[in-house]
Amino acid sequence: MNTQTKLAIVSISLVIPLVSLVIYSTDSPQQFKSNDTLKLQVISSFYPLHEFSQYIGQDKIDTILLVPVGVEPHDWEPTIKDVQRIQKSDLIIINGIGFEHWVENFDKKNYRGKIIDTSSGIKIKNLGELNDLGDPHIWLNPVYAKTQVQTIANAFSESDPKNQQFYQNNAASYIDKLNELDLKIRDELSNCDNDFIAFHDAFSYFADEYNLNQHTIIPSNNPHGEPTAKTLEHIISLAQKLNIHIIYGEENTDSRTSKVIANEIGGRVLTLSTLEVDSDGTYFSKMSTNLDYLKESLC
Numbered sequence: 001m002n003t004q005t006k007l008a009i010v011s012i013s014l015v016i017p018l019v020s021l022v023i024y025s026t027d028s029p030q031q032f033k034s035n036d037t038l039k040l041q042v043i044s045s046f047y048p049l050h051e052f053s054q055y056i057g058q059d060k061i062d063t064i065l066l067v068p069v070g071v072e073p074h075d076w077e078p079t080i081k082d083v084q085r086i087q088k089s090d091l092i093i094i095n096g097i098g099f100e101h102w103v104e105n106f107d108k109k110n111y112r113g114k115i116i117d118t119s120s121g122i123k124i125k126n127l128g129e130l131n132d133l134g135d136p137h138i139w140l141n142p143v144y145a146k147t148q149v150q151t152i153a154n155a156f157s158e159s160d161p162k163n164q165q166f167y168q169n170n171a172a173s174y175i176d177k178l179n180e181l182d183l184k185i186r187d188e189l190s191n192c193d194n195d196f197i198a199f200h201d202a203f204s205y206f207a208d209e210y211n212l213n214q215h216t217i218i219p220s221n222n223p224h225g226e227p228t229a230k231t232l233e234h235i236i237s238l239a240q241k242l243n244i245h246i247i248y249g250e251e252n253t254d255s256r257t258s259k260v261i262a263n264e265i266g267g268r269v270l271t272l273s274t275l276e277v278d279s280d281g282t283y284f285s286k287m288s289t290n291l292d293y294l295k296e297s298l299c
Contacts, residue, residue, distance in 0.1 A: 074099075092115045094118065137201075142182045189295070195213045196248065198215070200250070203272070245267035
């Protein structure tokens with residue numbers, strides 16, 4: 001490893017902990033779309049669940065995306081206005097597994113609706129670790145996303161039984177699309193390599209489903225973790241050993257670390273979307289882009 005790279009690694013190790021997070025406004029501009037009390041009033045905690053809910057409920061529900069687009073859900077805290085919106089809803093759709101940490105402080109005694117945990121029925125990785133919280137990134141596995149979609153459809157059906165068939169039909173249609181995506185990923189990665197380097201531990205469920213080995217720069221579920229110089233040296237050595245030439249960064253994360261590693265191995269950086277903060281495209285378009293980028297490294 002050359003002197004310039006060593007200096008860069010040390011600089012990053014010192015600077016990153018001092019970089020303050022970008023402060024976003026959490027006062028979401030979205031309101032319920034109508035005052036039609038016959039419609040279910042639904043709040044979804046972050047983007048993938050919002051898309052699932054919109055597709056299933058369509059014009060039978062009024063829906064809000066709680067965490068504003070562009071805001072990292074790991075960092076978000078509800079404002080007083082957000083809490084007021086939540087209290088007026090019939091259903092709160094959450095990912096679960098501690099992803100919506102604010103739920104623990106939510107006053108459930110005065111809430112008339114239901115909180116729907118879409119992780120129900122899914123085998124959670126690392127449960128019992130990291131302060132008893134498991135890996136929350138279940139939506140990045142299309143097979144688990146099917147369970148989340150069905151859970152939402154069942155919740156809508158229970159709360160609004162007269163439109164049960166409507167919700168179930170829409171869920172079945174969306175699940176068909178997820179099945180197609182699942183088959184596409186299996187087919188296109190079937191004859192490829194297995195090892196890739198992601199920024200943080202977000203793609204474990206995806207990797208397990210498609211027989212891949214995810215290695216990470218930040219060895220945690222939190223994208224704001226801090227890499228040490230030793231960690232960076234290890235990843236550089238691993239990339240060279242495995243003949244990896246693409247390092248994956250993520251949206252809304254500092255790309256300097258990934259670039260230092262890529263420069264040292266004579267490679268480049270591509271961005272994988274965790275679908276948490278980005279508004280461009282849909283679940284399917286973002287997952288398809290992820291697949292295309294993974295193929296550049298693996299196939």
